[in-house]
Amino acid sequence: MTAVDDNHVDAHADSEIATYLNLDAPKSFFLFAGAGSGKTRSLVGALKHVRKEYGRRLRLQRKKVAVITYTNAACDEIKERLDFDPIVEVSTIHSFVWNLIQNFHSDIKQWLQIDLERSIEELNQQQSKGRSAKATDGRAHKIESKKRRLRALDSVKQFTYSPTGENRGRDALNHAEVIKLGAYFLTEKPLMQSILVNRFPILLVDESQDTNRHLMDSFLDLQKAHHDHFALGLFGDMMQRIYSDVKVGLGQGLPPDWATPAKEMNHRCPKRVIRLINKIRAVVDNQVQRSPADKEDGVVRLFILPNTISDKAAIELRIMKFMAEASADDQWKDRAGVKTLMLEHHMAAIRMGFADIFEPLYHADDSSLQTALLEGTLPGLRFFSDTVLTLREAALRKDKFAVAALVRQVSPLVSKAALRASADGNQLSNIASAQTAVNALLELWNDGYDPLLIEVLRHIYKSRLFEIPESLQAVAARSEAEQAIAPQDSTTPMAGAADRDATLEAWDKALQAPFSQIESYAAYVSGTAPFGTHQGIKGLEFPRVLVIMDDETQRGFLFSYEKLFGAKAKSKTDLENEQKGSDSSLDRTRRLFYVTSSRAEKSLALVAYTSDPQKVRTHVVNERWFEPEEIILQDAL
16 A cells, blocks of 8 residues: 555545434444544544535524534634634533533522532531541531532522633532533433534534543433434544543444444554554554554654652653664754653642642642643633733843733723823823832842742732732732731641631642742643643644653552553552453553553653563563663663
């Protein structure tokens, strides 16, 4: 088969999907699309077919095709490829569900009351059995918080929700509640099913392997009940799932009226990487990918190092130099040219130097806070990154025009209302006040000082230079005496902790971070940083990939490279999970290994820190994942 033909090997899958998306005879399907197979291209191709064949009909009937995808960036990409055609509604899962349920306020209130009562009862039962004082205090706080919310329900007329916001207030729903509500309404309320099917005769779900299992079950039930005039199209690969609350075995045991097209070509990775990822998944399923004939072979190296190494950053720089020689690619010597992938967000936060901001907010007892933190949509942090950091960077560049433009755009001191209300009618005094406030703020960085976020916040609050986000107003408004008793670190409890808001307490701790950490955090969430995690790089690709595998610095027990690489034996729980067919730490780690390895377009370096380098070397050679000459030990660096 020629290289030209290789590019069309999977064309049959796209042609098949086009026949399924027939408004008169719809057929649901699950498309297996492994790493680098052009899943988005197939999705967009299917949508273009529907637009061409049924666009006019959909417009006349005031119907649309719905597409659920994983991130806002993915939404934007698909919309752009379709020239922002209004008959295709592309959204994230949270936005899609909220658009369905947002007008059912009475039903939401009823569900929320039952859910809160059930949750309170469960917490009370746990409280009566509790042994840890810390856990007991935490549950007491949760119980009281839920009781306050339950008491306030009667006064709520309309519920609010923002897929990218903080969702605070008695009328706000959080991210998890929206998903639960969507699944419940679609399962229990025929009216909701009719609304969805009549509005969207075709629903396509991208990254379906990571869709919440309750919501996915409701979609599958919906398709079963309305299969004669509704098509559900699932795009995904179970080997690339990264979350635990998903439908295990999705794509297997589907009803006989479903189609299961597959794509076998990997257009992203070099041949050597494809051989590796095929080996990684060989014990899981029989999906084998091919590479185009004209694809380069690429370079893969596994560096096995003792986990007792103290300066890991230094040895990783040596590894990058080694890779530059092994791959004849000097860009390996440039940190900006290499994407470093690691297991968890907190590992990246430590490596990049924004852990003081990240840790308190990530581990706060507030799932919506955590989600917005990872997505970079948290208003409290965007205040610092989008406004204050932008101002400081413009000042460092001595760009007076940019400084003035930012102040005119966002400062309440020079807003239209403020200028109209100027007491003496002299608008120049407002402008002068704003300039004075800017100069005073920038003086915080004099003589190389790195002010704390709380210092910057309180300074802005006093000068009224910028509008303070709602989530930070309570902190900013404290008196000096009150601020003095706010928690200074993660181990210091706040006075009156039983009455405190856990989210506010998390902000108190995060705001003790130096302002310089904001720049690193902003680079991380925007994807421009050289570091990333497996959650953050879904669907992305990079020429040079460095994967850090280090159980010693990851938190929790969900993953274990030491077990995957044979340095440690499987636990009793692992063996029990395998016998039951349940997900185990080895399964999760194998998928993580697959996802991170399959990001590489040219060359791949894998760094395994382990308690037993020789045992790992023997294991991976026996598994035939790597050739002996591809394995590098510490003494070779």
